[in-house]
Amino acid sequence: MRSLDIGKVVAAVRDVVGQEGVVALHEPQFSGNEKSYLTDCIESTFVSTVGVYVSKFEMMLQQVTGSKHAIACVNGTAALQVALQIAGVRSSDEVIMPALTFVATANSASFIGAVPHFVDSERKTLGIGSKALSERLAAIGERANGSVRNRETGARIAAIIPMHTFGHPVDVEGIESVAADWRIPVVEDATEALGSLYHNRHVGTFGLLSALSFNGNKIITTGGGGAILTDDDELAARAKHLTTTAKAPHRWAFIHDEVGYNFRLPNINAALGCAQLEQLDRFIEQKRRLAERYRRAFETVAGVAVFVEQAGARSNYWLNTLIVEDPERRDELLAALNNDGLMARPVWTLMHRLPMYHDCPRGPLDVAEDLERRIVNLPSSAKFA
Amino acid sequence: MRSLDIGKVVAAVRDVVGQEGVVALHEPQFSGNEKSYLTDCIESTFVSTVGVYVSKFEMMLQQVTGSKHAIACVNGTAALQVALQIAGVRSSDEVIMPALTFVATANSASFIGAVPHFVDSERKTLGIGSKALSERLAAIGERANGSVRNRETGARIAAIIPMHTFGHPVDVEGIESVAADWRIPVVEDATEALGSLYHNRHVGTFGLLSALSFNGNKIITTGGGGAILTDDDELAARAKHLTTTAKAPHRWAFIHDEVGYNFRLPNINAALGCAQLEQLDRFIEQKRRLAERYRRAFETVAGVAVFVEQAGARSNYWLNTLIVEDPERRDELLAALNNDGLMARPVWTLMHRLPMYHDCPRGPLDVAEDLERRIVNLPSSAKFA
Numbered sequence: 001m002r003s004l005d006i007g008k009v010v011a012a013v014r015d016v017v018g019q020e021g022v023v024a025l026h027e028p029q030f031s032g033n034e035k036s037y038l039t040d041c042i043e044s045t046f047v048s049t050v051g052v053y054v055s056k057f058e059m060m061l062q063q064v065t066g067s068k069h070a071i072a073c074v075n076g077t078a079a080l081q082v083a084l085q086i087a088g089v090r091s092s093d094e095v096i097m098p099a100l101t102f103v104a105t106a107n108s109a110s111f112i113g114a115v116p117h118f119v120d121s122e123r124k125t126l127g128i129g130s131k132a133l134s135e136r137l138a139a140i141g142e143r144a145n146g147s148v149r150n151r152e153t154g155a156r157i158a159a160i161i162p163m164h165t166f167g168h169p170v171d172v173e174g175i176e177s178v179a180a181d182w183r184i185p186v187v188e189d190a191t192e193a194l195g196s197l198y199h200n201r202h203v204g205t206f207g208l209l210s211a212l213s214f215n216g217n218k219i220i221t222t223g224g225g226g227a228i229l230t231d232d233d234e235l236a237a238r239a240k241h242l243t244t245t246a247k248a249p250h251r252w253a254f255i256h257d258e259v260g261y262n263f264r265l266p267n268i269n270a271a272l273g274c275a276q277l278e279q280l281d282r283f284i285e286q287k288r289r290l291a292e293r294y295r296r297a298f299e300t301v302a303g304v305a306v307f308v309e310q311a312g313a314r315s316n317y318w319l320n321t322l323i324v325e326d327p328e329r330r331d332e333l334l335a336a337l338n339n340d341g342l343m344a345r346p347v348w349t350l351m352h353r354l355p356m357y358h359d360c361p362r363g364p365l366d367v368a369e370d371l372e373r374r375i376v377n378l379p380s381s382a383k384f385a
Numbered sequence: 386m387r388s389l390d391i392g393k394v395v396a397a398v399r400d401v402v403g404q405e406g407v408v409a410l411h412e413p414q415f416s417g418n419e420k421s422y423l424t425d426c427i428e429s430t431f432v433s434t435v436g437v438y439v440s441k442f443e444m445m446l447q448q449v450t451g452s453k454h455a456i457a458c459v460n461g462t463a464a465l466q467v468a469l470q471i472a473g474v475r476s477s478d479e480v481i482m483p484a485l486t487f488v489a490t491a492n493s494a495s496f497i498g499a500v501p502h503f504v505d506s507e508r509k510t511l512g513i514g515s516k517a518l519s520e521r522l523a524a525i526g527e528r529a530n531g532s533v534r535n536r537e538t539g540a541r542i543a544a545i546i547p548m549h550t551f552g553h554p555v556d557v558e559g560i561e562s563v564a565a566d567w568r569i570p571v572v573e574d575a576t577e578a579l580g581s582l583y584h585n586r587h588v589g590t591f592g593l594l595s596a597l598s599f600n601g602n603k604i605i606t607t608g609g610g611g612a613i614l615t616d617d618d619e620l621a622a623r624a625k626h627l628t629t630t631a632k633a634p635h636r637w638a639f640i641h642d643e644v645g646y647n648f649r650l651p652n653i654n655a656a657l658g659c660a661q662l663e664q665l666d667r668f669i670e671q672k673r674r675l676a677e678r679y680r681r682a683f684e685t686v687a688g689v690a691v692f693v694e695q696a697g698a699r700s701n702y703w704l705n706t707l708i709v710e711d712p713e714r715r716d717e718l719l720a721a722l723n724n725d726g727l728m729a730r731p732v733w734t735l736m737h738r739l740p741m742y743h744d745c746p747r748g749p750l751d752v753a754e755d756l757e758r759r760i761v762n763l764p765s766s767a768k769f770a
Contacts, residue, residue: 027430028430028432029430030427030428030430034427035423035424035427038420038423038424038427039420039423039424042415042419042420042423043415045412045413045415046601047413047601047606047608047657048600048601048602048606048608048609049600049601049609050601074459074460074609075459075647076647077646077647078647102639103630103632103639103641103645104630104647107630107644107645107646107647110644111496111644113498215433215434216431216432216433216434216435216651216652217433221432221433223432223433223651223652223653223654224433224434224459224647224649224650224651224654245488245489245492247488251723252719252723252729252730252731253730253731253734254487254488254730254731254732254733254734255734255739256488256734256739256741257739257740257741258740258741259492259495259496259741260488260492261462261492262460262461262462262463262489262492262609264609265609266601266608266609266654267601267608268608268653268654268657269608269609269651269653269654272432272653334637338636338637344637345637345638345639346637346638346639347639348639349638349639349640349641354640354641354642355642355643356641356642356643356644
């Protein structure tokens with residue numbers, strides 16, 4: 001293999017973004033009705049948990065994703081937490097997820113008292129692989145009284161969370177098939193994947209429920225925000241109820257029939273979201289064009305490979321990704337890019353290396369550990385396309 | 386006693402609000418820099434967890450309250466949850482609080498696995514009384530190894546949450562004295578009380594920590610939002626850390642050293658908050674003028690009494706409150722007001738009547754139960770002053 005010329009990587013990235021000075025990892029684009037909807041929201045005086053933009057945003061999300069229901073939440077972590085709870089995850093249950101993910105995936109299980117259980121990722125999708133999942137369940141799973149238990153810990157395995165890393169769809173078919181075999185519900189962490197398709201169907205619509213995120217660095221932003229998707233009427237009603245303090249409808253009385261959350265997306269954030277969603281098609285087109293430009297720019301650069309989507313997947317290419325051949329040189333590359341003002345970052349520290357998740361159950365994590373050492377995310381704002 | 390003439394109450398409320406048609410319980414007022422700051426926020430592209438308005442909003446909150454630190458959060462429930470956790474409340478601990486409160490007070494304890502323990506309220510403040518608190522602790526409390534245990538349940542009593550009902554300061558001195566005797570930390574639920582003073586000092590600055598709320602119906606709004614107040618440098622740093630996913634500072638690496646929350650207030654909501662806070666003095670002046678007008682309007686109306694602040698307290702009069710002499714007629718009064726388009730409501734269902742808190746430990750709740758039957762909140766928008 002030819003060796004990595006770090007100067008060449010920096011020059012290639014600088015050439016693709018086509019901008020001098022400091023370049024952020026991901027900036028939102030506000031070129032639509034953002035100001036107008038915010039002004040309208042202020043003039044209506046409805047800025048909080050009640051307002052037309054929340055319903056409008058939910059309807060737009062349904063249209064974009066093809067999901068029957070969308071329940072807007074205060075952020076993606078909150079959405080995933082409630083989705084897990086509604087999927088039946090209880091305190092002390094285990095939830096299977098990748099170790100290669102943002103900490104919110106593990107936290108969302110932790111908040112309801114559940115325990116993350118880490119399964120290896122695969123190179124072709126960066127998400128959990130069906131082979132790793134199947135092998136891990138075969139190694140530790142046993143069926144008992146209509147549920148699956150981890151025979152090493154005795155805990156129930158209550159859900160599987162595939163995470164669509166950097167917007168790239170997981171091997172949905174493979175994972176669905178293993179999950180169906182074991183009858184374990186799938187809750188998709190689609191927080192990075194708004195606009196990504198798997199066989200022409202929007203990710204987040206395969207699981208029993210899923211979570212989206214509209215944080216500031218995502219493909220569209222509501223400031224902070226997220227949503228729960230589901231096709232199930234009853235689960236959707238539960239999601240709405242649980243995210244709005246579990247208040248029973250009444251003309252004036254305050255009756256809350258269970259412990260509910262203050263997780264409703266405020267109308268003002270939804271207003272921003274409506275303006276952003278109107279531009280989603282263009283953002284995705286730009287992101288995909290930018291990804292293609294990165295791919296071409298690195299064709300002739302030795303020592304790094306640009307990560308590209310699988311056949312059958314249409315990724316939103318939320319974050320562009322280099323895989324560094326020689327992991328010993330990753331930090332040198334990160335330093336060079338950042339020193340040049342090009343904000344680049346490694347992937348998240350794997351979950352089982354964080355102190356609070358160190359003792360969680362896990363299978364072999366060789367691929368995740370290898371990817372962790374090699375991934376570098378590049379500046380990915382849509383405007384560079 | 387002369388009997389209640391419901392028509393007179395409706396007429397008096399209608400006269401005070403001075404507006405035809407449907408009148409909301411509480412509407413925000415956006416007559417300052419709201420649009421301009423939101424526009425600025427959009428133009429800066431910083432709408433999310435990083436941005437100048439979050440820091441500015443926190444500094445303004447420090448100035449307004451006199452608290453050394455203010456940490457902006459996604460809502461008041463989140464603020465209270467994190468404040469309790471930082472005050473040392475752990476899973477299975479008990480937290481003393483009024484039964485007469487909004488469900489978020491109890492939920493915030495519940496979210497961290499703690500158990501609400503209800504103590505009676507007093508008529509003069511509508512908050513927990515020092516006598517009820519003292520008697521309850523004498524009845525069930527025992528000192529053991531530097532902490533206080535409930536000898537009936539065996540659980541540690543880890544915190545006391547006084548809640549400043551409708552903006553009216555509790556008997557801070559009395560409660561502080563009992564809490565100091567037992568060495569139990571106080572975490573103030575000041576979610577309704579921004580701008581309220583007790584002996585010229587802002588409520589929320591007496592406890593070890595406290596929580597504010599800026600929900601849509603509060604005296605100022607950020608859409609959804611809240612804040613943690615504390616004078617303690619170390620607790621403030623913990624609050625900031627815990628509300629921002631517990632991420633350790635690093636140029637690019639993702640290291641989270643404990644289970645943290647995605648609870649940071651987005652910059653766009655903080656921008657709204659800055660514009661609102663600039664008008665707080667006027668809002669309070671208006672609210673207090675409106676309260677005075679209600680007081681005068683009801684001087685000659687039999688069967689109801691307007692609740693007024695205690696000597697030494699300056700209330701923000703968030704919600705104006707009638708105490709109905711004959712509780713049998715409360716619902717008739719509520720129906721008449723609402724049928725006339727005047728949105729009025731009873732106080733929250735007491736916490737121990739809700740199914741999820743029914744079995745929580747509690748002392749006698751006679752005053753709270755009596756108040757629950759008699760309270761009616763009236764339309765309280767500042768604009769009616």
